[in-house]
Amino acid sequence: MKNEVQIKNKRAHFDYHLIEKYNAGLALLGTEIKAIRQGKANLSDAFCMFIGNILYVRNLHISEYSHSSFYHHDIKRDRALLLHKKELKKLKVKSEEKGYTIVPIRIFTNDRGFAKIEIALAQGKKDFDKRETIKEKEGKREMDRAMKI
Secondary structure, X not given: OOOOOEEEOHHXXXXXXXXXXXXXXXXXXHHHHHHHHOOOEEOOOOEEEEEOOEEEEEOOEEOOOOOOOOOOOOOOOOEEXXXXXXXXXXXXXXXXXXXXXXXXXXXXXXXOOOEEEEEEEEEEOOHHHHHHHHHHHHHHHHHHHHHHO
8 A cells, every 4th residue: 555645734834844754543433534545634723732642633634434323533632642652752852842833734645544643843934934935936937837838
């Protein structure tokens, strides 16, 4: 089984400077993984936070599985992320510093069919940084158009 599912958080690259990236497992219910395999997830409002020593992703919207019967999962419940203790400790120390946060970047399935989430330690961009990003994208588009002609 190849990586068929790729759900991305496009706002994360625009709003944050991504410093370090990590791949984490997701603690999911059966209907949730089936909905993810259908591509029914949305990362746009999602963020990560520590509750105790456990890292959770909040506001991750996973729609109801279309073929489930009467039992449906809670659409925006907190889901635990599965990382090594060393990584969790490092992230907790960094995220408590001023200006740093942990944002989810994408959800994907690995070769074995397990859902994984890519998270990043990030710093928020200022408005002038965002304008600079827009200028770079427009310049790249113009270069690509010129190359095709």
